[in-house]
Each structure stands twice: as C-alpha cells, then as structure tokens.
Amino acid sequence: MTNFCSIDDVDDPVGWIQSAVELKKKIEQDGPFTKNGKSVCLLFFNPSLRTRLSMQKASFNLGIESFIFNLNTEGWQLEFGDGVVMNGNTSEHIIEAAGVMSSYFDAIGIRAFASLSNKQEDYQEKILSQFVKHCSVPVINMESATSHPLQSFADMITIEEYKKVDKPRVVLSWAPHPKALPQAVANSFLNWSNRMDYDLVLTHPKGYELDPGIVGNATVEYDQNKAFDGADFIYTKNWSAFNDESYGQVVSQDPTWTITPEKMALTNAAKFMHCLPIRRNVIATDGVLDHESSIVIAQANHRITSAQAVLQKLLNVK
Numbered sequence: 001m002t003n004f005c006s007i008d009d010v011d012d013p014v015g016w017i018q019s020a021v022e023l024k025k026k027i028e029q030d031g032p033f034t035k036n037g038k039s040v041c042l043l044f045f046n047p048s049l050r051t052r053l054s055m056q057k058a059s060f061n062l063g064i065e066s067f068i069f070n071l072n073t074e075g076w077q078l079e080f081g082d083g084v085v086m087n088g089n090t091s092e093h094i095i096e097a098a099g100v101m102s103s104y105f106d107a108i109g110i111r112a113f114a115s116l117s118n119k120q121e122d123y124q125e126k127i128l129s130q131f132v133k134h135c136s137v138p139v140i141n142m143e144s145a146t147s148h149p150l151q152s153f154a155d156m157i158t159i160e161e162y163k164k165v166d167k168p169r170v171v172l173s174w175a176p177h178p179k180a181l182p183q184a185v186a187n188s189f190l191n192w193s194n195r196m197d198y199d200l201v202l203t204h205p206k207g208y209e210l211d212p213g214i215v216g217n218a219t220v221e222y223d224q225n226k227a228f229d230g231a232d233f234i235y236t237k238n239w240s241a242f243n244d245e246s247y248g249q250v251v252s253q254d255p256t257w258t259i260t261p262e263k264m265a266l267t268n269a270a271k272f273m274h275c276l277p278i279r280r281n282v283i284a285t286d287g288v289l290d291h292e293s294s295i296v297i298a299q300a301n302h303r304i305t306s307a308q309a310v311l312q313k314l315l316n317v318k
C-alpha cells in the first residue's frame with residue numbers, strides 16, 4: 001500500500017477489521033510504549049512559550065509522552081453550558097471532549113486565560129472547572145482565569161534557592177503595561193507566598209487592589225519606594241483592575257511604576273523576578289533585566305522543575 005486515502009487503497013477490508021480488533025487487544029496487553037507508559041495532553045486556548053516547552057521537557061525527562069493541542073485554532077469550538085441547544089457556533093460539548101481525551105491520556109493540562117469581560121465567570125473558573133468536572137483523569141492548571149500554580153511553584157523554588165535570610169522580604173510590585181492582563185499570576189503568587197515564611201509586601205497604584213481573600217497576610221503599601229526599602233526579592237507583574245467598576249480594564253499606565261535601576265537601589269540588593277514574557281522598558285528597563293540581580297532565566301528554568309514535580313506526583317512516576 002502506498003497511500004491510505006480511501007477504502008480503494010485497502011486490499012482486504014474485512015481482514016483489516018478483524019486484525020484491528022486483535023490489534024486493540026494487543027495495545028491493551030502490550031503497553032507501555034514509553035518508559036512510564038503514560039501520556040499527557042496539553043490543551044492551549046492561549047499562547048505560551050515557557051508553559052508549553054517546560055511541560056514537554058518535564059514529560060520527556062520522565063518518559064511521559066506529551067501531546068499538544070491548540071484548541072482555539074485547531075479544535076472544534078467547545079460548548080460549556082449545561083442543557084444548551086447546540087444550534088449555534090459551538091460544535092462539541094465539553095462532556096464528550098473531556099470524555100474522549102480522558103480515554104486517551106493519563107492527565108490533561110489546560111491553559112485558559114480570563115475573559116476579563118465577565119468577572120463572575122472568570123472567578124468561578126468557568127472553563128477549568130468544567131474540565132475538572134468532566135475529565136476522569138487528573139487536570140493540570142497551566143494558567144487559568146484566576147491562577148497559575150505551576151508558575152508560583154517555580155517562583156517559590158527560585159526564592160528558596162536564592163534567599164540569603166530565613167525570612168526574606170518579598171515584594172510583589174505592579175508595573176505598567178499597554179494591554180489588559182489577567183490577575184492570575186499575581187493571585188497565585190500571593191496564594192503561594194502566604195503559605196511560605198516571607199515578609200510579604202504588595203505594592204500597586206490605587207485602583208489595582210486584588211481580591212482581599214487572596215491578598216491574605218500581605219502588607220499593602222501604595223508607595224512603591226517604601227515597599228522596595230530593604231526588599232530581598234522584587235517580583236514584578238502587571239494586572240488589570242479587579243474591582244467591580246473597572247474589572248479587566250487598564251486604569252493606569254503610570255510610567256513611574258516601571259522598575260528601574262534607581263528603584264532597585266532602594267532594596268537590600270534584591271533579586272529581580274518576573275514570570276515572563278516581559279515588555280522591556282515598560283515593565284522593567286533594560287538596566288534591570290540585564291543586571292546580574294535579574295534571575296528571570298533561572299526562574300523560568302524552574303518551570304521544568306515544578307512541572308516535573310507535579311507530573312511525578314500526579315502520575316505516580318519516578
């Protein structure tokens with residue numbers, strides 16, 4: 001056979017069906033095909049560099065096969081509503097999609113950013129929660145509407161590695177950005193940092209307050225210079241407004257919040273961190289990013305560490 005384009009290419013269709021039934025049994029008996037016999041599907045509704053590649057690299061390191069699926073551009077448009085009459089634009093319900101993928105893979109990773117237009121749906125985690133509900137295998141959050149735990153796990157590993165005192169002063173600072181970005185990275189950073197032994201400070205302009213339940217025990221300081229005083233780590237991130245009146249909007253692009261070498265000089269020789277991608281000379285200047293105190297590449301490298309740790313624990317592999 002040279003091609004497989006139609007049944008005309010099949011010399012013995014009935015024989016093929018019979019041998020395929022045997023093949024199915026053999027697949028079930030013979031696996032695993034990779035070192036650990038496991039596979040994961042990584043579903044992306046949004047772009048990615050680090051998450052995609054670190055999850056693939058971590059899978060590779062563990063002998064787990066990873067399959068990438070860019071759902072937005074390559075998949076059927078999914079329906080998430082219960083009881084919907086699907087006579088509109090959506091072609092496949094999450095119930096079937098999750099069921100099928102669960103039958104193929106041992107875990108499913110999802111990246112689905114916030115809409116930034118519907119606060120209730122975003123904070124109810126409309127997409128991630130439907131995958132969790134309808135998948136029968138573990139689901140891995142690869143940045144959802146409100147959180148990015150793989151990032152925060154990597155961030156905490158990085159701080160552990162670079163800290164010089166037992167209880168470092170860790171400052172999460174808002175910085176300007178031309179686009180409206182989710183609160184997910186900042187939320188997760190606060191969630192995870194609140195569980196560590198940090199002197200945790202949050203600084204942002206008025207109007208950028210985050211969910212008080214997530215801010216937790218962090219000290220909120222509206223004066224960025226005061227916040228930076230004595231800091232051991234400066235973790236920078238932009239986020240759009242969380243409050244009901246201006247949810248998901250850019251309410252300030254104040255360039256005085258950009259991280260500069262002068263601001264870094266206020267700290268206790270702090271390390272500079274950012275989850276990346278970063279807009280140079282908007283979030284932080286070249287002078288900050290190119291200085292030896294910037295640990296953004298080491299931080300991004302720990303995305304492999306966190307991904308591998310999560311895959312190991314979830315899939316019970318070594």
Ligand SMILES: NCCC[C@H](NC(=O)CCC(=O)O)C(=O)O
Pocket residue numbers: 143148179181182184185238275276277278279
């Ligand atoms: N996963 C890391 C950050 C992803 C996203 N950043 C962005 O969309 C930046 C896009 C830009 O700069 O055009 C965020 O903030 O949640």
Ligand SMILES: NC(=O)OP(=O)(O)O
Pocket residue numbers: 047048049050051052143151275276277
């Ligand atoms: N930090 C992070 O999640 O990067 P990507 O958006 O490139 O995956």
